Amino acid sequence: MAVFNIFKDLFDKLSALFSAKKDVKLGLYGPPNAGKSTLANRICKDWLGEEMSSVSAVPHETREVVVKEKIEVKSKGKSLSFNLVDTPGIATKIDYEDFLKFKINKDDAKERAKEATKGVIEAIKWLDDMDAVVVVLDSTINPYSQVNITIIGNLAARDIPVMIAANKTDLKKSDIKAIEAAFPQYPVIGMSAEKGINMDEFYDQLFKVVKK
Amino acid sequence: MNLTFKFVPFNELNGLTSEKKINRLLEFVKKDKIVLLQGRLKPSEEAWLIQKTMEQQAANKGFKGIELFTIPASRNEKIFSQMRAVVARVLLGSRDELTLIGPGTIIKEIKSNPDRSELLTTVRG
Ligand SMILES: Nc1nc2c(ncn2[C@@H]2O[C@H](COP(=O)(O)OP(=O)(O)OP(=O)(O)O)[C@@H](O)[C@H]2O)c(=O)[nH]1
Ligand SMILES: [Mg+2]
Numbered sequence: 001m002a003v004f005n006i007f008k009d010l011f012d013k014l015s016a017l018f019s020a021k022k023d024v025k026l027g028l029y030g031p032p033n034a035g036k037s038t039l040a041n042r043i044c045k046d047w048l049g050e051e052m053s054s055v056s057a058v059p060h061e062t063r064e065v066v067v068k069e070k071i072e073v074k075s076k077g078k079s080l081s082f083n084l085v086d087t088p089g090i091a092t093k094i095d096y097e098d099f100l101k102f103k104i105n106k107d108d109a110k111e112r113a114k115e116a117t118k119g120v121i122e123a124i125k126w127l128d129d130m131d132a133v134v135v136v137l138d139s140t141i142n143p144y145s146q147v148n149i150t151i152i153g154n155l156a157a158r159d160i161p162v163m164i165a166a167n168k169t170d171l172k173k174s175d176i177k178a179i180e181a182a183f184p185q186y187p188v189i190g191m192s193a194e195k196g197i198n199m200d201e202f203y204d205q206l207f208k209v210v211k212k
Numbered sequence: 213m214n215l216t217f218k219f220v221p222f223n224e225l226n227g228l229t230s231e232k233k234i235n236r237l238l239e240f241v242k243k244d245k246i247v248l249l250q251g252r253l254k255p256s257e258e259a260w261l262i263q264k265t266m267e268q269q270a271a272n273k274g275f276k277g278i279e280l281f282t283i284p285a286s287r288n289e290k291i292f293s294q295m296r297a298v299v300a301r302v303l304l305g306s307r308d309e310l311t312l313i314g315p316g317t318i319i320k321e322i323k324s325n326p327d328r329s330e331l332l333t334t335v336r337g
Contacts, residue, residue: 090262091277092262092265092277092278092279092280092316093265093269093276093277093278093279093316094266094269094276094277095276095277095316114270117266117267117269117270118266118270120262120263120266121263121266121267124259124262124263125263127259146258146280146281146282147262147280149282150255150258150259150262150280153255153258154255154256154258154259156255157254157255157256
């Protein structure tokens with residue numbers, strides 16, 4: 001019996017090693033200020049009890065890619081391990097003057113803008129590496145921007161599974177339908193990353209997208 | 213700033229590598245032209261255009277990035293058909309897709325000087 005246990009133990013360890021589930025590299029992409037980092041924190045808090053990213057009302061708060069590894073997420077009795085990648089918001093122009101109204105001084109604003117341009121480049125470079133992507137959009141804003149179209153077009157061209165998080169549904173101006181109309185080929189989940197609204201549906205849809 | 217339009221017909225870029233295409237488009241935009249590109253870029257070229265724009269914005273103080281917009285060929289939404297109609301009537305007489313690429317300051321310019329007829333005269337001029 002003891003010998004059997006030793007073998008069984010060895011066998012379990014070996015099989016765990018070889019059948020080890022590959023972690024899913026999940027990217028959060030979108031324009032600045034959509035709530036990517038808020039969602040990253042929400043996911044981390046739900047499953048690890050800690051946060052991973054800095055959130056701010058000032059656009060381009062995230063200027064470097066942030067990765068949190070091995071987040072075990074459970075949904076409807078199934079479990080997946082994610083490496084979560086929070087990316088800088090993608091933009092076609094960055095004007096430091098836009099930061100001044102947030103009481104940031106001119107030098108800091110210029111520095112922030114410069115770092116932000118590098119962040120955009122980094123975010124786009126990382127696109128190729130993703131196993132799946134949640135495109136996070138602020139549902140109070142018209143979704144028909146070229147940045148959104150470019151992000152989703154590039155994911156489609158690379159065959160990377162995509163879902164859209166229509167974030168900030170807690171706000172009056174939120175319009176999930178507008179996002180559904182703009183991107184009819186993709187699943188859209190209305191949610192509030194900040195308030196934690198509709199997270200079960202979000203995880204459910206995430207599992208469906210990853211399994212495809 | 214004096215914004216003028218530059219129409220780039222499809223065959224002017226056809227045959228160029230993606231890199232040359234992007235560079236040529238950005239050169240126009242940096243000279244304060246609003247580029248009207250017949251057709252559209254591939255998604256990978258759009259992504260590259262954004263990356264190059266960011267690189268050049270970081271390197272060049274006067275350059276504030278770009279505005280980028282594609283007017284699809286087959287959309288019925290009013291705003292698109294109106295925009296396309298205006299542009300097409302002036303320049304193309306065509307129903308093709310169009311890509312507009314302008315300096316990042318363009319929206320501010322138009323807001324502070326909302327005289328569209330003036331923009332249109334620069335198209336003709
Ligand atoms: N009302 C509301 N506000 C939200 C929600 N999610 C995020 N926000 C707010 O939106 C702002 C931007 O949030 P971030 O998470 O920093 O946005 P981001 O997409 O990471 O932005 P960048 O890092 O600049 O690309 C912050 O003020 C958040 O508090 C939400 O679900 N509802
Ligand atoms: Mg962020």
